[in-house]
Amino acid sequence: MSSKRPTLARRSLPMRPFSESLPMALLRTREAVMRLFRPGLRSRGVTEQQWRILRALAHQGPMEVTELAEATFFLAPSLSRILPDLEQRRLIGRRVVDTDLRRSVVSLQAEGLRLITEHAPYSEQMYARIAKRFGTEKLVQLLQLLHDLETSLGELAGELEPDLARARNRKPSP
Amino acid sequence: MSSKRPTLARRSLPMRPFSESLPMALLRTREAVMRLFRPGLRSRGVTEQQWRILRALAHQGPMEVTELAEATFFLAPSLSRILPDLEQRRLIGRRVVDTDLRRSVVSLQAEGLRLITEHAPYSEQMYARIAKRFGTEKLVQLLQLLHDLETSLGELAGELEPDLARARNRKPSP
DNA sequence: CGAATATAATTATGATGTTAATTAATTTTC
DNA sequence: GAAAATTAATTAACATCATAATTATATTCG
Structure with a gap:
């Protein structure tokens, strides 16, 4: 009764290797970046x-x-x-727009500005370390590519809008 | 009593413009990518x-x-x-490792393979559109940069480990 | 004017991410 | 060989995200 079930064929699938998945690469890289920045932020609460x-x-x-x-x-x-919490801590302020009571304007308060000016050097120093290790030119290049890609994707999304909407509304197969 | 409070100074902060934030750029780009892929996945449930x-x-x-x-x-x-749900739907299977009862091996089931082979063409087609619009070389270049950066960040994290741990444990200022 | 429509923001709900605690099983150490 | 330490996985608790529904206010148009 212990016959191993045969493993399903899994090579030569009609799709790129997982490692080349763009969303995955972006997710992993972002997480790696945040791992460096989060502790500093956390120490500021x-x-x-x-x-x-x-x-x-x-x-x-x-x-x-x-x-x-x-x-x-x-x-x-x-x-x-998130805003009510920041407001309670006096990091931001809000005030209703008197010409339209539905809207409200959010602004930085003194305490919030203080937090930013105090923390910014830490953040910038980390950025400098990353740039030094990775290469400033490469970093610039990467940011440029990301921006370009975002633009391209935006255009594509616009063109495909009808298709995407159709796929969105199609029911999952039962 | 309606005197406008003065807006806090906000120019020339000691930090890069928001638009050049690397984590933000990665987040925005990933979201833009997923916006194209999500509808198709959704239609497959x-x-x-x-x-x-x-x-x-x-x-x-x-x-x-x-x-x-x-x-x-x-x-x-x-x-x-997530796994119990996929298991119930027969997309994956699990079996306990008999040499170590704590572990279990997850594998794709026939139904899961079917879903993948059916959906892969859609996914690849979208990928091809992205590549065509953005440029295949640029896409390759981007993936390479992301991978390199991840490596650099990993090294950095290793070196800074003591610093980061210290920051992590410092209490937020009261 | 006033009913119908549109918009800004919030609330509700369900799924996911994160950290910590727990459970069960295995390995280490004396 | 049994107590102590370690590991794999799950559960718990809480914050966050996505989508949809709701509330309050504005705008449009007959």
Whole structure:
């Protein structure tokens, strides 16, 4: 009764090797980067996500929630959960737009600015180390390629929109 | 009582512009890629994560859970939640290793292989479109850079380990 | 004007990621 | 050979993300 079941054929599948998967490569690389940055952030009591928000506000100034979502690449519900906490800690402030009571503008508060200016050197130093090890030119090149790819993908998504929508709505096979 | 509070100074912060943040660039690009692939997967009733598992098994053959975690970049608890579902749907199978009852080997089942072979062409076609639009050479170059960076970061993390551990354990300022 | 539609933001729900604790089994050490 | 330490995997607890539903406010148009 102990006959090994035959292993399913698995070579020469009609698809690229797993190691060449672009999404996987991006995920792995990002995780490797964050592994270096997270401890510093943690020591300041902010998460990666909170830092993203503070940084966007610091660089681009006060913004409405919708703009902030676009700038930080968060979905609106994520912001709805994160912002109240940052507000309580006085890192950010909010004020309703008086011409449209649905909207509110988020801005960096003194405490948030302090956190950023204190932590930025650490962050930049880490960046410098990465650049030194990896090569500054390569880093620039990588950022450029990522940006280009994002643009290309955006164009593609636009063109394929009908196809993608169709696939999205098709029911999973039962 | 409606005096506008002054906006905090925010230019010339001691840190790179948000747009040049490497983690952000990697996140945005990955999300842009997945936006193209997700609808197809969804139409087959599998999530991005489930696909990652099936694909790793298809390419590398049966594996123990720990190996699978490493190959797919999941943490063990995530697999513990995802695998039972795939097993119920007969996409994968599991069997305990008889020389070590703690371990179990996960393998692709006929149904899982069918799903992969059916979906792979769609996936490859999308990949081809991306390559055509973005440029095959640039794509290869990007993957190479990502891989190199991951290696560099791994080395750095090793060297900085004591520093990072110290930062990790430092309490957030009160 | 006022009903219908659109928009900004939040809340709800279910799946996933993360860390820590737990369980079960194996290996090490004296 | 049994107590101690280690390892594989799961479970628990909590934060986060994605999608959908809801709430409150604005806008459009008959």
